[in-house]
Amino acid sequence: xxxxxxxxxxxxxxxxxxxxxxxxxxxxxxxxxxxxxxxxxxxxxxxxxxxxxxxxxxxxxxxxxxxxxxxxxxxxxxxxxxxxxxxxxxxxxxxxxxxxxxxxxxxxxxxxxxxxxxxxxxxxxxxxxxxxxxxxxxxxxxxxxxxxxxxxxxxxxxxxxxxxxxxxxxxxxxxxxxxxxxxxxxxxxxxxxxxxxxxxxxxxxxxxxxxxxxxxxxxxxxxxxxxxxxxxxxxxxxxxxxxxxxxxxxxxxxxxxxxxxxxxxxxxxxxxxxxxxxxxxxxxxxxxxxxxxxxxxxxxxxxxxxxxxxxxxxxxxxxxxxxxxxxxxxxxxxxxx
Amino acid sequence: xxxxxxxxxxxxxxxxxxxxxxxxxxxxxxxxxxxxxxxxxxxxxxxxxxxxxxxxxxxxxxxxxxxxxxxxxxxxxxxxxxxxxxxxxxxxxxxxxxxxxxxxxxxxxxxxxxxxxxxxxxxxxxxxxxxxxxxxxxxxxxxxxxxxxxxxxxxxxxxxxxxxxxxxxxxxxxxxxxxxxxxxxxxxxxxxxxxxxxxxxxxxxxxxxxxxxxxxxxxxxxxxxxxxxxxxxxxxxxxxxxxxxxxxxxxxxxxxxxxxxxxx
Numbered sequence: 062x063x064x065x066x067x068x069x070x071x072x073x074x075x076x077x078x079x080x081x082x083x084x085x086x087x088x089x090x091x092x093x094x095x096x097x098x099x100x101x102x103x104x105x106x107x108x109x110x111x112x113x114x115x116x117x118x119x120x121x122x123x124x125x126x127x128x129x130x131x132x133x134x135x136x137x138x139x140x141x142x143x144x145x146x147x148x149x150x151x152x153x154x155x156x157x158x159x160x161x162x163x164x165x166x167x168x169x170x171x172x173x174x175x176x177x178x179x180x181x182x183x184x185x186x187x188x189x190x191x192x193x194x195x196x197x198x199x200x201x202x203x204x205x206x207x208x209x210x211x212x213x214x215x216x217x218x219x220x221x222x223x224x225x226x227x228x229x230x231x232x233x234x235x236x237x238x239x240x241x242x243x244x245x246x247x248x249x250x251x252x253x254x255x256x257x258x259x260x261x262x263x264x265x266x267x268x269x270x271x272x273x274x275x276x277x278x279x280x281x282x283x284x285x286x287x288x289x290x291x292x293x294x295x296x297x298x299x300x301x302x303x304x305x306x307x308x309x310x311x312x313x314x315x316x317x318x319x320x321x322x323x324x325x326x327x328x329x330x331x332x333x334x335x336x337x338x339x340x341x342x343x344x345x346x347x348x349x350x351x352x353x354x355x356x357x358x359x360x361x362x363x364x365x366x367x368x369x370x371x372x373x374x375x376x377x378x379x380x381x382x383x384x385x386x387x388x389x390x391x392x393x394x395x396x397x398x
Numbered sequence: 399x400x401x402x403x404x405x406x407x408x409x410x411x412x413x414x415x416x417x418x419x420x421x422x423x424x425x426x427x428x429x430x431x432x433x434x435x436x437x438x439x440x441x442x443x444x445x446x447x448x449x450x451x452x453x454x455x456x457x458x459x460x461x462x463x464x465x466x467x468x469x470x471x472x473x474x475x476x477x478x479x480x481x482x483x484x485x486x487x488x489x490x491x492x493x494x495x496x497x498x499x500x501x502x503x504x505x506x507x508x509x510x511x512x513x514x515x516x517x518x519x520x521x522x523x524x525x526x527x528x529x530x531x532x533x534x535x536x537x538x539x540x541x542x543x544x545x546x547x548x549x550x551x552x553x554x555x556x557x558x559x560x561x562x563x564x565x566x567x568x569x570x571x572x573x574x575x576x577x578x579x580x581x582x583x584x585x586x587x588x589x590x591x592x593x594x595x596x597x598x599x600x601x602x603x604x605x606x607x608x609x610x611x612x613x614x615x616x617x618x619x620x621x622x623x624x625x626x627x628x629x630x631x632x633x634x635x636x637x638x639x640x641x642x643x644x645x646x647x648x649x650x651x652x653x654x655x656x657x658x659x660x661x662x
Contacts, residue, residue, distance in 0.1 A: 142563050148568070150585045159568070163572040163574075208570070
């Protein structure tokens with residue numbers, strides 16, 4: 062598969078924050094989700110890819126061309142910002158055809174392409190409206206149409222679903238996947254939502270503190286986070302530094318055995334909880350808190366160390382808030398660093 | 399609780415503020431409205447007086463010249479100040495208001511020291527046929543000097559309200575910086591710039607101090623008003639005062655209309 066975008070050693074410093082030594086490759090037609098908590102530098106990374114900020118170090122190649130020092134308008138990369146940036150003085154049609162107009166495309170070509178892309182995104186009936194009369198979802202589709210009409214090979218999406226309601230989110234996710242497949246456009250989708258990452262990503266990266274700490278296939282990243290910090294963000298709610306624990310965690314050491322590392326972690330759903338001791342490795346724990354969340358329950362247990370578990374509602378009902386339970390861990394689910 | 403104590407407890411602050419505010423409004427409006435009413439009978443005749451009509455025309459024309467000058471140079475300055483931070487940009491931004499902080503006759507003297515034909519700049523302008531002492535150019539220069547901050551500030555505020563992300567989005571769509579300015583920034587700040595033009599023109603047309611020092615002749619309406627007041631007395635000056643005040647009211651109405659206009 063040929064490469065759409067290659068980022069080599071990208072670094073950029075601002076007062077109080079820096080993007081550090083980022084390497085990314087996005088193949089043609091690939092859907093890359095960049096996941097990270099708020100403030101991790103995802104938007105700044107996209108802005109730097111777009112050329113809104115120059116790089117201090119590193120190189121950006123887009124479709125085999127070095128674009129590191131090109132201005133944004135010469136890069137040919139599509140961009141949908143997080144906030145509503147539709148031009149309020151133009152109609153939806155005026156917004157969608159803006160990029161073509163700036164490129165000097167003749168009116169007939171503009172009209173044909175606007176019709177085509179608005180049909181594809183289901184906004185044809187909105188073309189004569191002003192942006193202030195659009196819903197959040199309609200506005201995002203219009204921003205998407207505006208970016209797609211110039212037929213970029215790479216589309217950068219900055220939290221495209223963050224400001225719209227849950228129903229529209231589902232519709233837009235399906236639309237994004239369809240566009241990615243039908244047009245073969247590569248996508249870098251920035252988000253802090255695990256749902257978006259798991260639903261859309263072919264390949265994903267995790268950004269924390271201005272560094273790309275890990276990238277790979279979705280199951281690899283979620284299954285084996287590269288660092289304890291990434292693990293916590295990716296849903297490893299049980300994280301322990303063994304050297305800081307005393308005798309109270311002897312059961313945990315017994316379960317894990319000998320490991321090459323000091324930090325261990327596992328997901329709440331990989332904690333074993335029962336009202337009876339199902340195996341000799343389980344230890345007795347006090348149920349500190351139980352929350353029923355419809356089809357499942359989350360439980361916080363005191364097993365010498367605080368352990369979180371997720372149970373089906375049926376099993377959760379047997380674990381009484383304030384009572385006792387037996388706790389263990391699926392050994393194969395434990396990761397260490 | 400008596401009605402008076404209830405009023406005192408609940409509304410004393412609001413009532414006190416309203417009374418004090420009403421006193422100020424009366425102080426500002428009564429002289430203007432009173433003078434317009436008193437001068438009204440003499441206005442039709444004054445509008446037939448060539449000397450007065452010429453002065454009013456000169457004021458309106460020179461203020462328009464000053465506004466165009468400030469528009470062409472001030473909008474780019476406003477854009478730079480609102481979009482870019484560079485060493486000294488804060489100081490530059492503060493210095494912009496200097497020309498409205500100083501006494502206007504002092505501003506006229508400062509301009510005279512810079513633009514009279516005895517200075518290098520004045521000599522250069524004279525060589526181009528642009529003399530500023532006692533000429534229309536001088537009137538416009540004095541007006542431009544004291545009114546520039548009104549236009550620049552208004553344009554700066556208008557640019558400041560535009561989300562920089564919108565301009566970035568336009569660039570991502572292939573627009574150069576110039577195209578972004580023309581197709582996005584300017585249309586979105588049009589109303590603010592127009593308001594600035596109106597404020598600039600209104601300030602320019604009413605200028606007396608700087609104009610009187612740099613270019614007493616040809617006489618603008620405020621200079622003529624001063625001239626008639628000193629030479630012929632209050633009654634003779636009243637019709638010109640009425641015309642100048644009416645001009646101000648018209649500009650005020652335009653300003654209000656512009657600011658009430660909904661976004662198209």
